[in-house]
Amino acid sequence: MYNFDEQIDRKGSCSVKYDSLKEVFGKEDLLPMWVADMDFKTAPSVLQAVKKATELGVYGYGFRSKDSIDSFIRWVESRYNWKIRREWISSAPGIVAALPLAINTLTDKGDKILIQTPVYPPFHNIVKENNRTLVKSPLRNTENGWEIDWENFEMRLAEGVKMFILCNSHNPLGRVWSKEELKTMGELCCKYGTIIFSDEIHADLSLYGNKHTVMATLSDDISNNTITAMAPSKTFNVAGMLNSVIVSSSERLLGSYNQELKKLHLDLGNLFGHITMEAAYRDGGEWLEELKKYLEKNIDFAYDFIEKELPGVTFRKPQSSFLLWLDFRGTGLTHTQVSDRLLNVCKLGLNDGLAFGKDGEGFFRMNIGTTLANVKEGLRRLKMGFTS
Numbered sequence: 209m210y211n212f213d214e215q216i217d218r219k220g221s222c223s224v225k226y227d228s229l230k231e232v233f234g235k236e237d238l239l240p241m242w243v244a245d246m247d248f249k250t251a252p253s254v255l256q257a258v259k260k261a262t263e264l265g266v267y268g269y270g271f272r273s274k275d276s277i278d279s280f281i282r283w284v285e286s287r288y289n290w291k292i293r294r295e296w297i298s299s300a301p302g303i304v305a306a307l308p309l310a311i312n313t314l315t316d317k318g319d320k321i322l323i324q325t326p327v328y329p330p331f332h333n334i335v336k337e338n339n340r341t342l343v344k345s346p347l348r349n350t351e352n353g354w355e356i357d358w359e360n361f362e363m364r365l366a367e368g369v370k371m372f373i374l375c376n377s378h379n380p381l382g383r384v385w386s387k388e389e390l391k392t393m394g395e396l397c398c399k400y401g402t403i404i405f406s407d408e409i410h411a412d413l414s415l416y417g418n419k420h421t422v423m424a425t426l427s428d429d430i431s432n433n434t435i436t437a438m439a440p441s442k443t444f445n446v447a448g449m450l451n452s453v454i455v456s457s458s459e460r461l462l463g464s465y466n467q468e469l470k471k472l473h474l475d476l477g478n479l480f481g482h483i484t485m486e487a488a489y490r491d492g493g494e495w496l497e498e499l500k501k502y503l504e505k506n507i508d509f510a511y512d513f514i515e516k517e518l519p520g521v522t523f524r525k526p527q528s529s530f531l532l533w534l535d536f537r538g539t540g541l542t543h544t545q546v547s548d549r550l551l552n553v554c555k556l557g558l559n560d561g562l563a564f565g566k567d568g569e570g571f572f573r574m575n576i577g578t579t580l581a582n583v584k585e586g587l588r589r590l591k592m593g594f595t596s
């Protein structure tokens with residue numbers, strides 16, 4: 209019903225993915241399968257709403273309307289059985305922007321902040337840039353998939369961690385954390401007085417029947433110890449609208465966050481962001497279900513292709529989202545050699561695993577949030593670079 213096969217030429221559209229290749233990779237002749245946005249048009253309801261607003265021709269100050277907030281409240285209640293009140297909700301011009309706001313107001317200089325590596329690069333950088341101490345609890349690559357090293361996780365918390373930045377579901381590993389895993393993490397954080405910043409930007413993209421659980425739904429104690437960050441940005445491919453939703457049932461946590469947001473005059477938000485959010489959460493559900501089926505098809509294709517054609521390269525099918533964490537360690541090449549081949553032989557722009565932590569050595573992240581034709585072309589290039 210929706211045409212996810214449409215090839216859209218994004219070059220020259222101020223797209224980070226397409227128009228920043230030279231700055232990021234030092235060359236332009238690459239098939240970009242890196243930064244996490246998709247190549248699909250957004251849901252028709254969003255397109256229509258943006259078109260209507262564009263045609264008005266007046267783009268003055270905007271605000272997040274009650275309808276827009278209500279569409280989010282209904283979305284999370286229907287999808288995650290998360291019942292939230294309007295006064296628990298705040299905003300951010302992106303979740304990456306929300307992180308320093310939360311860190312600066314809820315922790316002090318030098319405080320320890322925990323992350324689970326390998327993980328989304330800004331988690332590392334933002335902690336360091338804001339003069340906090342980065343503490344890492346590496347995830348374990350086991351026969352059954354990526355798992356939490358519980359002994360290590362608790363040991364780190366017991367050493368006095370002020371905040372835990374959780375990636376739920378996990379980028380780049382694609383893990384949809386189970387209720388039990390989340391509950392254990394949440395309870396341990398409560399026990400050791402560690403605030404949880406739960407980044408749930410990929411929540412809506414759970415695949416293959418996996419069910420996303422919102423950390424804050426697991427108990428009142430956990431809810432009152434958590435700031436949740438969500439957004440329509442990944443789900444509906446509207447990241448450029450810079451409009452995220454921040455939620456906490458804790459007056460203390462949300463109050464401090466809001467103070468910081470207002471101090472920096474970032475609370476007004478972007479006009480098109482508000483319009484997008486309302487239309488996406490109100491009417492975008494059907495489109496999202498179709499999108500997820502398309503993503504599963506792309507992943508299945510890549511999995512079969514790599515298994516058959518690329519000995520030495522492996523990956524686990526992500527339980528969520530559109531990012532493949534490709535493991536090149538079986539090729540016998542060094543990380544630098546793989547990187548060099550990807551760029552100069554395959555002419556592929558992938559994310560370097562080392563940006564996600566030192567446990568990302570030998571890994572590169574491939575974005576398959578694109579047409580199946582592009583996925584096939586990316587895989588053809590990979591084969592050319594790694595089987596000759």
Ligand SMILES: Cc1ncc(COP(=O)(O)O)c(C=O)c1O
Pocket residue numbers: 244301302303304305328375379407409439441447452
């Ligand atoms: C885990 C995670 N958090 C945040 C972001 C970016 O969020 P935003 O665009 O809202 O700043 C991404 C984008 O890839 C992500 O994967």
